[in-house]
Amino acid sequence: xxxxAENYSISEMMAAVCSLQLSNDDVAFVGVGIPLxxxxxxxATHAPEVTIVYEGGGVGARSRRMPWTISDTPxxxxxxxxxxxxxxxxxxxxxxxxxGIIGGAEIDKFGNLNTTAIFGKGGSYDxxxxxxxxxxxxxxxxxxxxxxxxxMRLQKGKFVNKIDFITSPGFLSGPxxxxxxxxxxxxxSAVVTDRGxxxxxxxxxxxxxxxIYPGMTxxxxxxxxxxxxxxxxxxxxxxxPTEEQIEVMHTLDPMGTVxxxxxxxxxxxxxxxxxxxxKKSYQSRTLSL
Numbered sequence: 001x002x003x004x005a006e007n008y009s010i011s012e013m014m015a016a017v018c019s020l021q022l023s024n025d026d027v028a029f030v031g032v033g034i035p036l037x038x039x040x041x042x043x044a045t046h047a048p049e050v051t052i053v054y055e056g057g058g059v060g061a062r063s064r065r066m067p068w069t070i071s072d073t074p075x076x077x078x079x080x081x082x083x084x085x086x087x088x089x090x091x092x093x094x095x096x097x098x099x100g101i102i103g104g105a106e107i108d109k110f111g112n113l114n115t116t117a118i119f120g121k122g123g124s125y126d127x128x129x130x131x132x133x134x135x136x137x138x139x140x141x142x143x144x145x146x147x148x149x150x151x152m153r154l155q156k157g158k159f160v161n162k163i164d165f166i167t168s169p170g171f172l173s174g175p176x177x178x179x180x181x182x183x184x185x186x187x188x189s190a191v192v193t194d195r196g197x198x199x200x201x202x203x204x205x206x207x208x209x210x211x212i213y214p215g216m217t218x219x220x221x222x223x224x225x226x227x228x229x230x231x232x233x234x235x236x237x238x239x240x241p242t243e244e245q246i247e248v249m250h251t252l253d254p255m256g257t258v259x260x261x262x263x264x265x266x267x268x269x270x271x272x273x274x275x276x277x278x279k280k281s282y283q284s285r286t287l288s289l
Contacts, residue, residue, distance in 0.1 A: 005242065037249060039101070104152060108161060110207070139168045154193040170205075
């Protein structure tokens with residue numbers, strides 16, 4: 001019987017919800033942060049045979065701590081393959097990656113993502129209000145993976161009717177647009193936020209609210225959406241993270257480096273403090289990764 005956690009952070013909730021988007025049969029392309037934590041939680045709980053793929057070349061790793069970059073040493077801990085970036089992206093373009101987890105600064109109702117530039121009022125690509133870091137591997141993932149899961153916090157001005165620049169394609173302008181553009185991947189399947197879970201209508205390709213988190217309401221969520229958000233007729237409230245999921249997160253990230261921790265508010269901790277916390281976590285917990 002599942003035991004649900006009584007105390008958890010919203011980042012832990014997001015990681016738990018994101019993990020549920022992965023199944024045993026998935027080959028999942030994940031980045032650092034919440035996407036990576038989601039993959040680790042899935043592998044240690046309901047999807048022990050999921051294959052985690054990292055941009056730096058690691059395939060099938062079972063890490064003992066959270067990687068901090070796409071090519072950090074844990075990305076090849078107990079891995080099936082220690083390959084290269086060009087091989088990973090080549091395999092992705094061949095359709096071998098079933099799901100990619102990505103994020104963005106702006107998203108529209110068709111799941112298109114902007115991580116390039118926010119123009120602002122009167123701005124342009126050449127003179128934007130905010131210049132962002134760009135695609136990285138996100139465009140490749142969004143274009144070629146069989147499906148994508150998007151992770152974003154729900155904030156005003158980020159869920160817009162039309163984004164300023166399409167860095168990573170969702171369903172572009174709607175039904176049939178991806179196929180017309182020659183994109184092989186199936187497009188986004190879910191958007192995991194800090195207030196609820198969004199899915200995409202099979203016919204219209206438009207994002208809709210599928211589930212809310214404990215304590216949230218539809219009206220609260222709609223305040224952050226710039227278009228007329230549709231709501232599932234089967235809308236439900238998601239359960240909190242389980243104690244097992246929280247245990248996995250705290251084992252891999254004992255100081256909250258990825259998911260946040262009150263202990264970090266006073267400043268960056270010395271490495272020996274981190275190391276002792278990590279060692280204590282391993283000694284006190286058993287984690288099948």
